[in-house]
Amino acid sequence: MTALSQTFSKEQTPARIHGLIRLAFLGAILLGFAGLLQGETAGPEKGVLLIHGGGNVNYQEFVALAKKASGNEQPVIRVITTPQGERRKADFQKGIPYRTVSGLKKIFRLKEVTELYTLSQEEANTPAFYQQLDNADAVYITGGNQCFLTDAFLGTETLAALQRLLDRGGVIAGASAGAQVQSSFMTRGDYTRRQILGDQKHQEGFAFVKNAAFDVHVEERAREEDLLELFRAKKSQLQDKNLEPLQLLGIGIDQGTAITVTRNQFRVTGKGQVYLFDPKQWNDDKDSWTYQTLQPGTTYDLKQRKVVEE
Numbered sequence: 001m002t003a004l005s006q007t008f009s010k011e012q013t014p015a016r017i018h019g020l021i022r023l024a025f026l027g028a029i030l031l032g033f034a035g036l037l038q039g040e041t042a043g044p045e046k047g048v049l050l051i052h053g054g055g056n057v058n059y060q061e062f063v064a065l066a067k068k069a070s071g072n073e074q075p076v077i078r079v080i081t082t083p084q085g086e087r088r089k090a091d092f093q094k095g096i097p098y099r100t101v102s103g104l105k106k107i108f109r110l111k112e113v114t115e116l117y118t119l120s121q122e123e124a125n126t127p128a129f130y131q132q133l134d135n136a137d138a139v140y141i142t143g144g145n146q147c148f149l150t151d152a153f154l155g156t157e158t159l160a161a162l163q164r165l166l167d168r169g170g171v172i173a174g175a176s177a178g179a180q181v182q183s184s185f186m187t188r189g190d191y192t193r194r195q196i197l198g199d200q201k202h203q204e205g206f207a208f209v210k211n212a213a214f215d216v217h218v219e220e221r222a223r224e225e226d227l228l229e230l231f232r233a234k235k236s237q238l239q240d241k242n243l244e245p246l247q248l249l250g251i252g253i254d255q256g257t258a259i260t261v262t263r264n265q266f267r268v269t270g271k272g273q274v275y276l277f278d279p280k281q282w283n284d285d286k287d288s289w290t291y292q293t294l295q296p297g298t299t300y301d302l303k304q305r306k307v308v309e310e
Contacts, residue, residue, distance in 0.1 A: 039247030041211040041302045043261040047166030049208055050173035051182055053216040053272065054143055055255030057175050059100075061269060063108050065171045065260070066138035075137040076112040077104065082119065082152050083144025083177040092117045100142060119148060124158040133161035138171035141178030147189050147202045149181045159206060172208065176216050181205050185213035185248055187230065196226045203239040209261060209302070211248055218252040218275055227252055227277045228289055249305065250277030250291070257296070264303040268296050278305050 043049065048065055052058075066075040079101050081088050088098070092115070104113045116132060123129050133139065139162065141149070153159045166172060172182070180187055182205060188194045189202025196215070197203070215227050227250035235241050253259065254272025268274050274294040282289045294300060299308040 039211060039244070041209070041249040041305065043209050043264050043266070043302055044166045045263065046169050048171045049166075049182060049261040050171065050258055051179040051209075051214060051253065051261065051266075052173065052175035052258040053179065053218065053253030053255050053270075054176035055217070055220065058256075058258065058270065059104065059108070061258065061260075062138070062140060062171070062173045063104070063110070065173070069169055069171050070137035074111055076135055077110065078114060078116050078132055078136045078139045079104070080139060080141045080149075080178070081115055081117045081144075082148050083142050083146060084117075085119065085145055085148045088117060089119075098142070100140060104140075119152050121152055121156055124153050124156040127157075130157040130161040133158065133165055136165060136170065139165060139173070141172070141174035141181065143176030143178060145191060146177040146181045146186055146205075147191050147198075149177065150186065150189065150202055150204060150206075153206075154204060162206070163208075166208065179216050179253065180214050182208045183212040183214045183251070184210050185230070185243070185245075187213055187215050187227070196223075196229045197233060197237055200237060200239050212302070213248050213250050215250070215252040215275075217255055219254045219272060223252065224275060224291070227275070227291070231277065231279055231289065232286055246279040248279070249302065251275070252277070252291070259300075261302075265299055265301050265308060268294050268298045268300075270296055272296075274298075274300075276300070280305060 048069065050062055050065060066077055067073060069075065079098060081098050098115050101113050101115050104110050118124055118129060162172060174182055184205055184207035186203055186205035187196050189198030213227065213230055215223055218224060230250065231245050233245050252275035257268065257270035257272035257274065259266040259268055259274060275291045276294060277291045299310065301308050
């Protein structure tokens with residue numbers, strides 16, 4: 001008797017067979033539910049993200065969030081300058097303060113502001129480096145090139161420490177490159193051309209916001225429709241061959257503009273617009289795909305993908 005025939009032998013009761021069928025049915029439901037969750041956009045369960053489109057940054061907003069998170073007037077802040085790449089290396093080694101560090105100290109009278117810089121995964125895994133994040137209330141990630149960030153930090157103790165910072169209610173802010181890296185799909189991950197899909201080797205971001213893709217400097221660099229290329233991408237253009245682009249939520253941010261993400265909602269601040277690319281609102285005609293814009297003061301629900309009426 002074969003194994004298959006043994007499975008449904010006379011020795012098994014109808015009740016047992018019915019039980020197996022129920023289990024199989026339940027398993028199919030759970031698998032389907034898991035598939036739905038894969039396409040769900042969500043922010044961090046705890047903590048706050050400040051995601052800025054570049055240009056003139058409102059550091060006052062960042063400082064206010066840091067003070068609120070820490071519960072005191074002297075929050076511990078780390079400024080990650082890794083996106084500056086090799087051009088920062090010499091000045092860092094000489095001890096020349098980075099402008100954001102000196103600005104936060106001088107303008108806002110903050111005392112506990114220090115720089116974190118490395119291009120090495122090996123150093124990013126050393127306690128001397130990542131434990132500085134475990135002592136922080138807030139982190140600011142500078143602009144530059146986001147590839148330096150993912151090459152140095154993906155899969156390291158430093159990225160784990162950033163997640164721990166959020167888990168204890170801290171703040172992670174970033175502008176330009178420091179903003180693009182915060183979504184699960186990282187746009188313009190390329191050391192040279194900086195096209196929307198990048199070099200197809202740097203499309204994985206830090207995923208502080210899941211099932212999302214950020215773009216920055218939108219109006220200033222005429223990037224209003226660039227994210228559409230992501231949603232029309234072929235599998236051969238994607239680093240993750242299992243990724244379904246139409247499950248993502250695209251978010252473009254103008255310069256001088258930011259979104260503040262708390263759990264599954266964000267609020268728009270600044271002087272420009274935010275551009276939303278939601279495939280769930282589109283039909284099969286790719287030529288008709290477009291975006292909607294959000295103005296400063298608007299609150300948006302990431303999970304439900306709709307504006308929150310106030």
